[in-house]
Amino acid sequence: MLLTTKFLRPTADPRAVKRDRLSALLVPDHQRRLNLVIAPAGFGKTTLVAQWCAQNTSPTAWLSLDEHDDEPRRFWQYVVGAFEHAGLPGAGDLRKSLARQTDDDFIDTVTGLVNTLASDGSPWTLVLDDFHYVGQAELLRQFSYFLDYLPPGVLVTLASRTEPQLPLARWRVRRWVQDIHPGLLAFSEEECRQFFEGTMGLTISSDDARAICRKTEGWVAAMQLSALSGHGSAPEGHQISVDERHISDYVxxxxxxxxxxxxxxxxxxxxxxxxxxASLCDEVRESGNSQEMLERLLGQNLFLIPLDTRNEWFRYHDLFRDALLLRIQQTQPERAATLWQNTIHWLLAHGHVQEAIAQIVRREDWPWLSEVLARHGNNLIHSGFHLPVLDWLDALPQNLVTDNPQLQMLKIWGLFFANRLDSLEPLLGALEDLLDRRVADSHPDAEGALGLQSEISLMRSYLARTRSDDKSASDLTRQVLREIDHTRIPLKSVTYYGLGLDYFGKGELVEAEDALRSAVRYGQVEHKPSTVLSSGGLLAWILYNRGDIDLALETCLEIRQWVDRHYSDPSQPRLISCWQNSTLCEIYRERDNPKLAASHLQPLLEHVERGTEPGQHVVIQYVRGHLAFSEGRLDEAIEILKDAAYVGRKRRDQIVFEPPASAALLARCYLANDQPEKARACLESWSDTRFTNPLNLEQYQLAEARVLLAHAQAQEALELLERLMKPAEESGHNRHLVEILLVYGEALGLLERREESEQVLSRALGLAAEAGFVRLLAEESTNLRARLLALPALNTPGRWNDRVRSLLQESLLQGSRPAAPLTETSDPVRSTSSPESAERRTEALPEPLSQRELEVLALIHEGHANKEIATRMAVAPATVKAHIRNLYGKLGVGRRTEALARARELGLLPT
Incomplete structure (x- = not known):
């Protein structure tokens, strides 16, 4: 049962100062999604938001949070309950569904709430008061997802003592956030007078109010301290000289x-x-009574802000802390330096490496920074923090980097993970020269130099893969494996991942699985979350495509749980893997849960938009097109898969593995769209392709068989499928085996061999039921779906049988297209198509312009610089550069003037 008093908005205190200038900032606009009111206790956050809500005419859901709400199930129950209490249609059903949920994955619930708000269409406001009680990393990620996909017009307002660990920087770039911080909450002179007279009951003159306001800089907590201390005005001659970050000397x-x-x-x-x-404070102060002191400060509410609900971690209010630092640095500079060093030593010893580095950078102690990066940088990079490491390396004096082999290798890894490969070869050569000199001169760290040679070999193996030099990559990787036990550098996980990529690229899937399991195991030992996620994701992709859907899902979940335990900084973007998210999208699509599939696809789309490496681009677009195909959005699926096939062929040499057979799935889309000639032409254009991955070969030949059936060539299809069946069965490719049997059974039926057809189709149903396939059956031809419905094997009692029957019956009502999902489609991943006229005009191009590229082209035509375009589109400048680079490539030009001229020729711009 929910406590309904948590849904009640506080009644505005008639004595409170009216903050009309701040209420105006909270008013919704067309782009904003979040009002963020951040200030310590006593700054009037709740009063301000309550005053604004009283004036707001939009429907409002209010929720006052407490220390018990930092748990996903309870949090979302109360959020949905707040909307239900405020009258949102459908919220009651959603809350009941949530109450019946037995697992701990609430993304489906969040998606349901987003869709419910979108269906209602009203400009809802959600207020979450005391949001500082929410600190659990997974809950914050779920809330980030909720805000990312809010429908237009819905506004969230958070009142919190601390800035929440959310991706606020990204949201601010998109202009989604209105910040109201202590600086804005500072009282004006008139508000100061109203506060003393109306709220505090003190009669003071306008001059006294002006003096106090100036001395306290409008900070209401400081004014309250002044009032409670009995000072109606400031002491004579007391002068204040502070900037916006420092509290006044007076306070x-x-x-x-x-x-x-x-x-x-x-x-x-x-x-x-x-x-x-307490432990940190004891270490810093070289004392043992810090817990007692913290409890005293907490009891007095003396600018101490709790960071958890267990009263273990705190921080000072930033303004107060800055003033304390200024005071001790001025009065006890040597003591301040010792305290600072003690703090950093404790942070490093207890694994808070990034916080320690931030303190070192703040003091510009570059020798110490170089030591810390040499010791901890490798783990930071392999945990996904390669960009901060590159920034820290750039901050160091150049000589500290060039004379340090570990730092040079660190920079090489950072650039590699940042996909800046062009600069690596000269850096590797310079590093090898330095190491050779050290060994020749018997340098004290000669042993370490020999160890770095293994890292160099490993890096060269990855670079060889990017050049499709498979032999060199394989030879270098095996060389590292021979040397690895004799070095002190934890490289096994990264090496086995490279080996797994090699086997996967050659189509040796069993060997790839073994290598990737080793990569996961060593990555966990070496605490490399990024490597664990990539290795486990590729392993799950192979398992799914072989048909081991349950094992693939179990692998994904186990890896995700391990990574989240060892990478739990919710202020940073969540570590994701193209392989794992693509696998999860495919699994939930196959299990007819498109909303959940879409939630795993969505984080990948931003990478496509910004311009990811070509292999990932093909995988993401393939999965995206497959989801669109399953949902019956055939025209959209065709455009997406054409892009995947184009990139996979054009940039094949830059992809370290054989990309998915996008052309095969594209041909199926054409067949479902009643375009059999286009399906045949699509496959013929790929007939010269040599497949090394047996899964891709099987998929392509399955598509050939379907096209043969569509052209009434059943005997030819049967012969092709007979050649496919035994290798798929022997290799355990259960997914493709089911498809082979289905199409084989259809071919037998067309040849009037009905008894054999029924036996084959019944076997296919048995294998599909055992594996848990659902969508697979509903995506075959209309004729085959009708045949399946008539089978006695499908018309026996059973939950799986009932579900598949319903799906097939639904599909036959829709004609030749694949069956629509039984569950609601999630809108966030539906692409925004270009206007039809623009599509027709770009047919002359080898690859059509995307909607975002058309927007960039129009802004270039208007004369805007890159930075202005980024501001207008609410994206980062680097994103604009990526769009322009893609735009030039598609138009075949190298400059703006050429791009505009070519666009006018194509009719994309007015002449």
Whole structure:
């Protein structure tokens, strides 16, 4: 049962100062999704939001959070309950569905809430008061997903004592966020006077109000301290000189001078800590009573902000901490330096490496930074933090990097993970020269130099893969494996991942699975979340495409849980793997859950938009096209798969594995769209392709058999399928075996061999039921779906039989297209197609322009610079550069003027 009082908006206090200038900032606009009201206790956050809600005419759901709500199930129950209490149609059904849910994955619930809001269409407002109680990493990720896909017009307002660990930087770039921080909450002179007279009940003159407001810079907590201390006005001659980040000397004096000496010393000694806990404070102060001191500060609510609900971690209010730091640096500079060093040593010893580095960078201690990066940088890079590491390396004086082999290797890995491959070869050559000199000169670290040679070989193996030099890649990888046990560098996970890629590229899937399992195992030992995720994702992709759908899903979930336990910084983007998310999308699509499939596809689309490496581009577009095909969006699926096939062929030499057979799936789309000639032409254009991956070969030949049936060539199809059946069966390719049997049974039926056809189709149904395939059966031809429905094997009781029968019956009502899903489609992944006229005009191009590229072209035509285009489109400048690069490539030009001229020739721009 939910506590309904949590849904009640506080009644506005008639004595409270009216903040009309701030209420105006909270008013919705067409682009905003989030109001963020952040300030410590006593800044009037709740009062401000309540005042604004009283004026707001939109339907509003209010939820006051508490320390018990930092748990996903309870949180979403209350959020949905708040909407239900406020009258959102459908919220009650959603809450009941959530109550019956037995697993811990609430993305489906969040998607349901988004779709419910979209269906209602009203400009809803959701207020979450005291959001600082929400700190669980997984819950914050779910909330990020919720906000990412809010329908237009829906606005969320968060009131919190701390800035939540959400992807706020990305949202701010998109202009989704209205920030109201302590600086904006600062009172004006008139509000200051109203506060003292109306709220505090003190009669003061306008001059006194002006003086206090100036001295406190409008900080209501400081004004309250002034009022409670009995000072109606500031002491004579007391001058304040602070910038926007520092609290006034007057307020700092009022706080510190009124504290007992031991408490004042504690405040000053711990100001160097970015966060506080008793263990850290004891280490820094070289004392043992920090827990007691923290409890005293917490009891006085003295600018100490809890970071969890267990009262273990805290931080000072930023303005207060800055003032403390300024005071101790001015009065005790040597003591301040010692405290700072103690803080960093504790952070490093307890695994808070990034916080420690931030403190080192702040003090510009470059020798220490170089030591820390040499020791911890490799793990940071393989945990997904390659871009910050590159930034830190760039901050170092050049000589510290060029004279340090570990830092040079670190830079090479960082550039590799950032996909900046062109600059690696000269860096590798320079590093090898340095290592050779060290070995020749018997340098003290000569042993370490020999160890780095293995890393260089491993890097060269990855570069060889990007050049499709499979032999060199394989030879180098095996060389590293022979040397790896004699080095101190944890390389086994990355090496086995490379080996798995080699086997996968050659189509040796069993060997690939073994290597990838080793990569996962060693990656967990070496604490390399990024490698574990990539290796486990590719392993799951192979398992799914072989037909082991349950094992693939189990692998994905186990890997995800391990990564989330070891990579739990919700302020950073969530680590994702193209392989794993694509596999999960395929699994949930196959199980007829398109909403959940779409939720796993969505994070990948941004990579396609920004311009990812070609292999990932093909995989993502293939999966995206498959989902569109399953949902009956055939025209959209065809365009997506044409793009996948084009990129897979044009950039084949840059892809380290054989990409999925997009042409085979494209041919199926043409067949479903009643275009058998286009299906045949599509496959004929790929007839010269040599497949090394047996799964891709089987898929292509299955598509050939379907095209033969569509052209009434059943005997030819039968002969082709007979050649396919035994290898698929021997290799355990169960998914393709089911498809082979289905199409084989259809061919037998067309040849009037009905008894044999029924036996083959019944066997296919048995294998499909055992594996849990659902969509696979509903995507075959109309004739075959009708044949399946008539089979006695499908008309026996059973949950799987009932589900498949319903899906097939639904499909036959829709004609030749694949059956629509039994569950609602998730809108977020539906692509925004270009207008039909633009599509016709770009037919002359080898690859049509995307909608975003057309937008960039129009803004170039208007004369905007790249930075202006980024601002207009609410994207990063790097994204604009990627669009322009793709635009030039498709138009076959090298400059803006050429692009505009070519676009006018094609009719994309007015002449």
């Amino acid at each position: 700092l004096t009022e706080v510190l001078d009124q504290q007992p000496p031991e408490l004042a010393d504690f405040l000053l000694e711990t100001a160097c800590c970015p966060r506080l806990c």
